[in-house]
Amino acid sequence: MNTATTNRVFRLAARPVGMPKRSDWDFRTEPVAEPGDGQVLVETQYLSLDPAMRGWMNEGRSYVPPVGIGEVMRAFGAGRVVTSRHPDFEPGDYATGALGMQEYAVLDGKALTKVDTNAAPLTTWCSALGMTGLTAYFGLLDVGKPEPGQTVVVSGAAGAVGMVVGQIAKVKGCRAVGIAGGTEKRRYVTGELGFDAAIDYKTENVTKALREHCPRGIDVYFDNVGGEILDAALVNLARRARVVICGAISQYNSTAGVQGPKNYMMLLVTRSRMEGFVILDYAARYAEAAREMAGWMKDGKLVSRCDVVSGLETFPETLLRLFSGENLGKLILQVRGDG
């Protein structure tokens, strides 16, 4: 039985200009809500911190509505069911969903997915088997469509999505090349993750390094960063390449406007395509994908590292680790200690 009556929650206070700062949030203590019919009360264990959050804070047309001023900050996470008024859930079950940046969430049962903590720890359900792993899976396989023997390049290769993209590319018989910043990430990518090569964009000329590591050109470029790295990939495309647009972390906090890919005419030269996707469109296939990825994990073909930071209250500062390039692996906020 849960006896907590208070819920600490981050509500959006202002739309950030450039990097989000603490004053863009309203960190409050509120009463825990009561679940209505068909709803479930979940105690948050872990929350996923993702670059996409920065986009959700902006006004304007996007793939989901922006978080409104005064609303709980949107966040995916995993938690433990406290009270259930939905037939599929019982107290003590573990589940994932859009819990929000708070300690207790009340959601419709149909917006939650029950997870098996014997199959994988809760942090993995927030990472390789969660939204970021699924993003890698569907973006690479459904949009990128790599074929055995082809070359797959991914930016943000030591990040939550990128690390999974390269490993799935290897599972599918491709050559995997990662782009990441710094010696430690570079080593992680070719070592622990088993990519064929890695490029450190902080010290190397990316255009030249891609030419060296992809002598037959890039067949699938999975982009998480945008900006100059996207341009470097475009000039190295093979014929009929696929550029998967997943994110543009280099541009999210820009106050000077987005830098468009000036080499986009290489799409014509190489007869290639650049395509965007939104993971939410694949909801009907999440379970199937997670099952396949759990199998690869069991076989040691898919590993994932989590960068877990404790304390809901650290959210505003911890989020910035994504944009400074500090974190390695999946960035997760630990809200409770017993997950």
Next chain:
Amino acid sequence: MNTATTNRVFRLAARPVGMPKRSDWDFRTEPVAEPGDGQVLVETQYLSLDPAMRGWMNEGRSYVPPVGIGEVMRAFGAGRVVTSRHPDFEPGDYATGALGMQEYAVLDGKALTKVDTNAAPLTTWCSALGMTGLTAYFGLLDVGKPEPGQTVVVSGAAGAVGMVVGQIAKVKGCRAVGIAGGTEKRRYVTGELGFDAAIDYKTENVTKALREHCPRGIDVYFDNVGGEILDAALVNLARRARVVICGAISQYNSTAGVQGPKNYMMLLVTRSRMEGFVILDYAARYAEAAREMAGWMKDGKLVSRCDVVSGLETFPETLLRLFSGENLGKLILQVRGDG
């Protein structure tokens, strides 16, 4: 029998910076070459002037090798066979091919296509039934894949490719919206060409006008221009739209570098793709496409206007009409009067 022994020819003298100027060419008089075995001597009647020519003058990786300094300027055109040492051609036949910017061309017979001047005049074989018409046909149908009832938007709508794109869109049961510069072109697009709407980018806010004319969004955007118009189209895409990259005339003479599409993340928001193509890849299907388009012409569903300028010697200045936005319809240089 041809008795001419001299050939006037434009050879590339220098790589232009910005707009090409007369001194970038070497306009010479040379002896007419003799066809070898399997070759044909063709007397040029008409030459097609195209924005792509500007790209062929630059060094660097592209879909065809650049024209070398000292080489005859590459140009597609139509002419009359003078002498043939290839079994498929006889003197007096008319044919199209990459004749080059000159009065007489010697080509391998297999690089020429015989055309029927009873089916359409020679200028039409350089326009709607030539490379620009075929570019519209394959770019729209094979890359853009419009479905009946969808909205097709094309930039450069009063130009050689654009005018055909919109008319084929209508044949296929789509709504066709054109973007062009100036009142005369705007009228031409909705009048003679039968598009549903036209936007004058010189006097209208293109983003706003597209929103008005495409209330359900753009399903296929066929881009000939790049720059700000491409950005305006990107923010107006429907879900799962196709952006066909055919050209970027606004950028070809830029000395400040190419302006990349800063709104490219709309590809993610709308789950759309941007794809380039090169007409040369469709060579095996040219005849089939020309046959279908000739049928539409006969039925009055496909019209085409040519802007014919006389005199090979005017080439350097006539070419600039494409970039100043002066010409309407297909720009053609008339080299001989009897085509």
